[in-house]
Amino acid sequence: MDVVVLVKQVPDTESLIQIAEDSVSIKTGDLKWIINPYDEFAVEEALQIRETQGGTVTILSMGPEKATEAIRTALAMGADSGVLINDPMTAGGDALTTAKVLAAALKEIPYDLIIAGQRAVDGDNYQVGSAVAEYLGIPQISLVIKEEIFNGKIRCHRVFEGGTVVVETPFPALFTTQRGLNEPRYASLPGIMKAKKKPLDIKTLADIGIDPAIVGKAGSKTKIKTLNFPSERQAVRMIDGESGAEKAANLVKILHGEIKAI
Amino acid sequence: MDQTREQLPFDILFVGAGPANLASAIHLMELAREKKMKIEVGMIEKGNTIGSHAISGAILDPIALKELIPDYLERGCPIEQTECRDNLYFLTRKGGFSIPFTPKYLHNEACLVISLSKFTRWLGGLAEEMGVNIFPGFAGTEVLYNADASCVIGVRTGDKGIDKHGKKKSNYEPGIDLIAKVSVFGEGSKGSLIRDLGKKMDIFSNKMPQVFETAIKEVIEIPESSPFLSAETTVLHTFGYPLRLNKKGGGFLYRLKDNRVCCGLVVALDYQDPFLEPYEAFLRFKRHPLIAEIIQGGKVLQQGAKTLSAGGYYTMPALVANGTVFVGDSASMLNTQRLKGIHTAMKSGMIAAEAIIFALEKNDFSTKTLKKYELGVEKSWIKDERYKARNFTQALSQKGFLKFMHIGAQYFTGGRGLKDPLTIRKDNSTLKTLTPKKANKTKTAVPQHFDGTLYVDKLTGVYLSGTKHEEDQPCHLIVHDTRICETKCFESYRNPCALFCPGKVYEIKEGPQGKRQLVINPANCLHCKTCEVKDPFENITWTCPEGGGGPNYSMV
Structure with missing residues (x-):
């Protein structure tokens, strides 16, 4: 089974986020970059599938050269090879143009299964995985917390409010990850050593045969107009009380009397 | 030794990716290249990335940097401020005055203001380019010895994926044994490995106890209209308030790039009052009119805290043992008198690198061969400047007028002063x-008002x-x-x-x-x-x- 994992390098959520002067992007000077946490679940699941089914795990990403760090992290976890699409013309694109580029790159990478994070924690668009499947014309299942492979099919458990739903599809297919799917492994120290020698191809748009005019800023139909910080949260209030029962009683009093929630 | 652990051999292993070890590794790779020696060098760092745990004032005397990387400017060394124009203040509760005569060891004209975090990240990039294998996110948790415990042979990294109760989780990843001919400990202040190593290899006996200071520091963004951004003074050091004269420590505020400043307070941990709270003192320092005026309208971007080893020359441990050397704060290399330690840390690492190359050539990693490092330190400018300051920390620990008598006498006697060596007490024995x-x-306590922007409480600071x-x-x-x-x-x-x-x-x-x-x-x-x-x-x-x-x- 050949699995391709879509990975994005994103700012660490612990980083100091500041809106840039243009008010449509963030300052990158003091940021630390990490592999998107939902993509980490995807890498882990791909490695587990390879352990039972055999085959290969390829990491595919788009971004500046720095994004090779995220690919190396996935290689250190155990993936076999990586491909980065690095082209200045992809900059400033929306989710759909990203999907176009990744889908074009996937035409040259053999796959039975594609796994993507449900979303990247920076843009929070929830679009790339689905759009890639659409461009490739393959079935997709989103927000998966468990998968089983048998008889040439993949059966996925998805969470929705109040329960789970089980969905099945033949290969090739794409699914996106939800928290709870697995606990990503750590990159081991020998793994990091080995990752340095694993193949990592860096390609341009010309290499994958895609017209620069339909991607990046030029090809985007949606544009960010402005970024705003969320309004500040109110301070947390601790409920007093000597015992659990007393605290519960005090909580009820506040919910009923002050906030009138119950 | 636990035989189930995977082993990874290196020629040289560095423990900690701070300025001492990074300078050492860079110098080592350079020397190896000159001598056409092929060596495998590993470096572990407990922080998430290089620089994640690096914090300091920091005014850098570039003397060691110039020796290590003469073209550091061309190579993109991150510098916050090249013009250090000092002013030393004595603060009273509401006011204070500038000291007209600044002792010569506090002159910083030729120095640079840097962020140690940015600086180490930059050094780390250079070291990696030269072929050093750096592993951020890996903590050393145990020192490995040979069978009769006479020689250090490496370090074990910590297990990952262990739960609260000590049970293995599904992503359990066992630590591995990194084996090396020489293990270089540059753990920083109060290292957790050198604690046990020190006892086993007896590197601290016949030395004065190591003593420490705790510093709390913030980077603050101030309004672009702030007059401080065009003021003559760029570097402020203070003593007095909020600490009493009998408490060792002081404040600092430096102008950085863009419209940022950093400010911090250093409190020596030999204080006696159990009710002293360094964090609260730091807040009072920020509210002092001299500082408050500069930072008003500002916003704290980052906060951090760290101890520093302040004991100086007489608290320096033995610098080598079989199969190992100690550099930087691990070896108490800081010069308290100049309020600086990055330059001495780097230089100690560089001298250690020379001794390691010598040992590699001889294929002998015993104390006897590595001693070249200790002798090198004694012959270098590290000794010159630190020897002059050998009784300084101890003098600052004295009370009342005596303190100034000692400092004055030392100033005119090349550091000897009234008593040499002047003794010091261990920090955990001084509380009354x-x-x-x-x-x-x-x-x-004066009730503190926190606005969450410029004045933040401890938990916001942690965030x-x-x-x-x-x-x-x-x-x-x-x-x-x-x-x-x-x-x-x-x-x-x-x-x-x-x-x-x-x-x-x-x-x-x-x-x-x-x-x-x-x-x-x-x-x-x-x-x-x-x-x-x-x-x-x-x-x-x-x-x-x-x-x-x-x-x-x-x-x-």
């Missing part, structure tokens, strides 16, 4: 027992340090006997850990029947190590949490 009357007096730990892991702060906390320590000192810890890691909660209980919040830990230094009962041992945990400094 509270009299029952004093103990029962509730602390009359601003980017500190993050895997929550489901064993507690890395070992409190050996919590009964001491609940009885003896409460009675004698009212649990100073709750005050001296800048991260609110320790709390004493009173239970229903007035029963006291120690609550530890290890996830808040800033890795400053104040607790291990200052706890009066030596009841706390700091160990490395899962690699990658801790602060995420990027600009301090």
